[in-house]
Amino acid sequence: MKIKKVAVLGAGAVGSYVIWGLSSRNDIELGAIAEGERAERLKQNGCTINGKIYHPEVWNPGETDAVDLLIVALKYGSLSAALEGIQKATTENTVIMSLMNGVDSEEIIAEKVGVEHLLPAVIKVASHKEEDGYHFDPETTIGIIFGELTAPYDSDRIRAIEELFKDTGIHFRATEYAREEMWSKFRLNVCNNLPQAILGAGVGCYRDSVHMKAISDGLKGELEAIAQAKGIDLSKTEASSGRGSAVPPSARYSTLQDLDAGRHTEIDMFSGALIRMGKELGIPTPYNEYTYHMIKALEEKNDGRFNYTGDEEPTWSK
Missing domain, CATH: 1.10.1040.10 (N-(1-d-carboxylethyl)-l-norvaline Dehydrogenase; domain 2)
Structure with missing residues (x-):
């Protein structure tokens, strides 16, 4: 498995960390999923992260065919309204990594698209918003922890995500204790x-x-x-x-x-x-x-x- 197309749903405090890291790769397609005014705002202004403006592609949920990795970084209250968009963006081989807080977003998403798409994950990043966008300290950030719930823990999709994050500045770790x-x-x-x-x-x-x-x-x-x-x-x-x-x-x-x-x-x-x-x-x-x-x-x-x-x-x- 090789990840060539990554979509981020939710370009806030958590999504900014992913966009910051993966923007350094020129061998993948990276886009933020958005609609309406938010989509127009992202297209015009981009994402300001640690004082720098990033311009990921902006995709409507219906335009995200063949996404290899979908990263859900929404606020909890926005998840229900986004489930239809998540379903549209999920194809047969899409891996979904939810970096939302809490312990039940994977279950909610799985009810819509099937548990086989979900890869349990958690993010630890002390990101905060200022007038000029989101800020975090890349060095002290713990980053993204992910893993399969059952063996084989060194699965194809685990190795593919490790390869994706490598040399991006994103801190990451695979684990056998994802839950x-x-x-x-x-x-x-x-x-x-x-x-x-x-x-x-x-x-x-x-x-x-x-x-x-x-x-x-x-x-x-x-x-x-x-x-x-x-x-x-x-x-x-x-x-x-x-x-x-x-x-x-x-x-x-x-x-x-x-x-x-x-x-x-x-x-x-x-x-x-x-x-x-x-x-x-x-x-x-x-x-x-x-x-x-x-x-x-x-x-x-x-x-x-x-x-x-x-x-x-x-x-x-x-």
Whole structure:
């Protein structure tokens, strides 16, 4: 297998890392899938990444025949609307690598196109958006981790992707523990992404506050109990993936970035998913339930629901 055509669906913080790396290859076709105003914007302005403008081709989902590798890098809330486009872009030999947060995007996509197309993967990149586009540190970025769920782990498509990423600047690693790697990153997101979003402070808060550390540990305990009940042994990845990318204490992860920008977050994919799994397994998730409702309330605040003027009907405190 040789990968000659790569499509990226979602040219945001995660997709930018892929576009940055693969743009260095002149022996492949590289395009971003987009429609409507977003497509026109990409065609005119390109993608600004680490201060440089990149111009991948821009393809409509119906124009992406014979894509060898489709990289899905969407926000969770955009996935449902994109499934038809993913189906259009998937041909018999297309490999799909979902680099979305969470642990269920592969299942959602597989229901539409078939599980045989999915190659489990996870990305760890501390990317953030500034006025001039997306920024990340290529050297400290952990990168993309991927692997087959069952043997042979050194499959043709694994070797093809290793060859694709080689010498591009993209950091990557194949693994025999793809599911555990995905849950390991899920744990990092739930424990380090969510509490700081409620507090509105940089990630140094976990180091500098015993109270923030206690909240993080509470979320972690619930997640690990659910993982154990599902037969997922997170100890298999402790040596390789116990930490995320190195960041300054002031770093604001994706959930807080969304709230800062007035956007809705991916909380349904994080605590929302854990609450659902906890109910299915009979495992209490009080830390995640509180976190879920707090972040939903912060979204409502951003939406203006609590912009009271003083002219409203009185309410009684209880």
